[in-house]
Amino acid sequence: MDYLTHDERDPNPWLALYLDDSIPINSATKRALMRDNSSKSVRYLLPIIEVWSKITMFFIHVFKYFVPRGLNSSRVLHQILAWGLKNFVSPDANLLIFRHFHVGTEILQFIAGNVQGVALAGNPLKPKDFDSIKEDLFLKHDLNLYNFVINLNRQLKEKGLTIRPPEKLDLSMITEDQFDHIVFPNRWTNVLDLRSAIELFTPFYQLFLTANDFVRASNSLQLDETIAIYTSQILGTPAHLGLVNNKHPMVPETTYSAAYRLVLHGLAAETLHEILVKMKLSKQSDGIITPH
Template identity: 80%
Template structure:
């Protein structure tokens, strides 16, 4: 259901809604269900009024946790406790739109890695697909495993390519079997009065817990993994033989890591980059020729 703020009949030329403009705009490839959820999330009262306060609290808290971790690096380390907190918080306080964006991210991230692996026959990648169906799945170290999957994928892929003296290149026929046109209506998210937090506010609230309950290596690696957006996008462009979608990537230059204090904002950009890349692959699958053959773009 479209929010009344995104209803074109409510458009006021003297006070145009920026989220309505972006919702109607088709210049960026993105799943329509995701787009609607993201625009409603941006227009929410939580994003408008709570986010600035939560953002400030998060940065101050992270500073003191950083000092605490410097002196007591191993006193509080428990991924299991962290993910139970995350599952509880997502279920009880995060809005349905924000939860949809969070859960969907793991599904499309898994499909993108599977796409690269399937179209690089010179490498045999043993992956760990993540497609959570409910909040119980979050408790199984879901967020941490997502970061580990990215780095392990890059390491395994490039190690095997180096050993065989080859590189990623366009295959004769592109395999898109793993890419799904998923509108993500198969998970029912809670809609209680307490489920009001927007995506960015939720991330800002959860990030200090992430920093506190993970080792410094795990937290820094999670932060730096966001800049692998550029790396994954380059792999994909080498397979489909077009660099056009690279312009949609904002988390770049993984060899020059950004500060962990910007991780919440960059995490939202990471989600958007994954969504746009996945939609490029979805459109390729839908536009394949009548013989079912998809060839690399000229």
């Protein structure tokens, strides 16, 4: 985006948000997100795909009620997702999707590494190509989150511990990856924006997963608040909680809003991760920690 093209009589809203630094976010992510928001796909395809997605999800919901075990195949689902992302999703949207797994993994590793007295064996997910998606990547992402919350709190309760600021903050797992090492396809078919892609893939997610898996995946989005609270207890400050939009996990939302909330989930993870990146860079410049 070129600020020199600014027209005061017709200001570009995405340029305004791109230049604004009030919300902490990785520069490559921000650039990709603003380009994604201003794409023709958002303007012309998203409204149609949203309507199709909701109608399709309704009929799949009815089908699953009568045939709950029908067409359940995570393997087929992830093959469809890998094929769809590679052939129809824009480079910007693919960057945002791939980054999310890396960012989410590092946030969980940060919490696990800074809660004293617990030992958590994680399942890091850092895909490097589309073949990585075929290994049940999206399903494992949701399972990781719930298993992390369960195992963490089980150990805290068994050992009578609470989450508190550690004596020495460990930021060694936080990286500044800009994803310039992955070149995403940019053929004429790679046009779908992030929300259109999610809306398009959500019915397939619902169709090929069990009802429990699909509902759990949808409800996991509201754990953004839970993860943010863990982080605030470690850092000793609640400042970043104001950046969380998916809240109140004990009051689940309908699955029909999952696509939009998934984008908010990605944004929450990116902003929290950027806060940790800036903390690491600040400590490095002060000579408190050495680069990892």
